[in-house]
Amino acid sequence: MGFALQFWVSNEYIDDSSEGTICIDRASVIVSYCTAYTDPMAMCQNATVQLSGAGTASITPAMVDGGSTADCGIQSLSVSPNTFTCGDLGPNRVTLTVTDVNGNMNSCMATVTVEDNRSTYDQLSFEHHSELRSGAVQRSDDLHRTNRH
Structure with missing residues (x-):
């Protein structure tokens, strides 16, 4: 106010x-x-991020801010957590915190979806089979290739 x-x-x-x-x-x-006697209004929006070649991603508060306001003005925005790895693939809950110029705070929750669209790689597996038939050993080797996507 x-x-x-x-x-x-x-x-x-x-x-x-x-x-x-x-x-x-x-x-x-x-x-x-x-002078403000009311907390700022924190408004969130969801976001999607891609992992880098190093397998990490980070977000800024602006990426999940959906138009937060404060009567006397916003002093700062922060988001936590703000870094992700391949262990965070899929949806992740984050907290956006809004602080006004008088120190009043409010927060909201957003969902950050972490995706891994790095170049595909193949998974190789090798199988060795041995079988005894009519007193002779028959061997076969199989190489299997599985595309990640």
């Missing part, structure tokens, strides 16, 4: 000449003051 006060200062001068001119000088002073 903020308000502005406006003060008027006026001085009147009367000229004693025959025309009787009156001159009035006015000056105004505006004083602005903001």
Whole structure:
């Protein structure tokens, strides 16, 4: 909640000449003051991030801020957690915290979906089979390739 006060200062001068001119000088002073007794309004939006080639991703508060407001202005936004790895694939809950210029705080929750769209890789597996038939050993080797995507 903020308000502005406006003060008027006026001085009147009367000229004693025959025309009787009156001159009035006015000056105004505006004083602005903001005090907030209510917490800021934290508004979240969900986000999606991609892992880097190193297998990590990070977010900024702006990525999950959905238009947070504060009566006297926002001093800072923070988000936690803000870093992710391949162990965080899928949806993750994060907290956005909004702090106004008077130190009042509020928070909201958003979902950050971590995706891994790095280049595909193949998984190779090797199977060796031995079988005894009619007194002879038959061997076979199989190489299996599985695409990650």
